[in-house]
Amino acid sequence: MAVLLDTAEVAADDRHEIFREAMLAASGATRVELEHVPGGISGRMELHELGATRIFTAQSSGIALLRDRRTAGGASPEAVAIAVQGLGVGRHQMGDRQRLVKPGEVMVVDVTRAFDFSWSGTGSSTSLQVPIAELGMPLSTVQEASASLERSPLYGIVSRYLVDLTARAERLASAPLAPSVGEASVHLVRALLAGAVGDRPDTRDVLEQTLLAQVRAYVREHLRDPALSADQVAVALSVSRRQLFRICARAEFSLEQYVIGKRLEGAKAELGSPSGRGRSIAGVAYSWGFKDSTHFSRRFKAAYGMLPRDWRRHAAEDTSSSQMGAGPR
Structure with a gap:
């Protein structure tokens, strides 16, 4: 699936009703109100499947989504939706709690409770829909976390992730790695929610393992940056330096040794390749x-038992022998 509805392809007189009905079916709201704008409403909805998860994006002129208490009270959702605001400023009310949802801010869409969500002018929102069965977390924990998402150390990471995922959703959904992306998204959402409910035995491991996975991924992407440091990693992942080192220590994971090890692996592969x-x-x-070639040579020998120049010669000899052995017989 891709584009569910684009009002640009609908006759002007039919847009209001068609868009309203489509949003009712997709949003979990029991009532949809559309802001009157000159020239009629405009809107576009997209849905992309990434394994067990789905990305739903809606952009439109002013809109209000409302869910009444009676319908909410009997709801038993199959999925949890984590939404990030794109364009405009959303207004979200659930019970007595009201908040403005600015671009980049994240919220949980809870269809088991009455809510009122709206924006004026052009706005957009994307939600990642995760099946509760895949999430492996009680709905009560999800609801507890929804009131304090900003407390989670992964809040900033998830916000950026959802924005990037939305931009690449169409391409990712058609790629063979779509199920893997969906699985990774489930882990990230689980850790976001676990982090929001505080430091409890049943959630600590989930949060820490997900953060460590993010640390490793960030390091791999920035290995060639000579300025890569613990401070840079902490800032990128929206955690404090102290928290980063505490999590690494609990997992007996040395960030410094991991960085050096991965850099040595990359350098070794390049030195042994024909292009390198x-x-x-x-x-x-x-x-x-590596900022110093002498330091690099010393580290290389400690890791592989030979100097870089000896490894290069050894790799070249192996390649030459293989080529000779593959000749005509």
């Missing part, structure tokens, strides 16, 4: 984030 043999050893070292 034409580069100087110092050049390869610098390209993998």
Whole structure:
């Protein structure tokens, strides 16, 4: 699935009713009100499947979604929806709690409770729909977390992730890795919710393992940056330096050794490849984030039992022998 509805392809006189009915079916609201605008309402809805999860995006002129208490009271949702505001400022009310949802801010869409969500002018919102069965978390925990999502150390990460996921949703949904992306999204949402309910035995491991996965992913993406540091990682993942080191210590994970190990792996592979043999050893070292070639050589020997120049010669000899052995017989 991709585009569910685009009012640009609907006759002007039919847009109001068609868009309203489509939003009723997709949002879990029991009433949809559309803001009057010159020229008629405009809107677009997209739905993309990523394994067990789905990304639903809606952009439109002013809209209000309301769910009444009677309908909400009998709801038993199959999925939890985590939404991030795109364009405009949303107004969300659930019970006595009211908040403005600014671009980039995240909220839980809870269809088991009455709610009122709206925006004026052009606005947009994206929700990641995660099946409760996949989430493996009681609905009561989800509801508790929804009131304090900002407390979770993963709040900023999830916000950026949802924005990036939305931008790439169509391409990802058609790729073979779509189920893997969906699985990773479930883990991230689970950790977001676990972090929001506080430091409890039943949620701590989920949060810490997800943060460690994010640390490893960030490091792999920035290995070649010589300025890569614990402070940079902490800022990128929206956690404090102290919290980062505490989580690493609990998992007996050395961030410094992980960075060095991955850089050495990359440098070793490049030194042994035909394309890398034409580069100087110092050049390869610098390209993998090492600031000093002597330090690099010492680390390389400690890890692999030989100097970089000896490894390069050894790799070249192996390649030459393989090519000779593959010749005509």
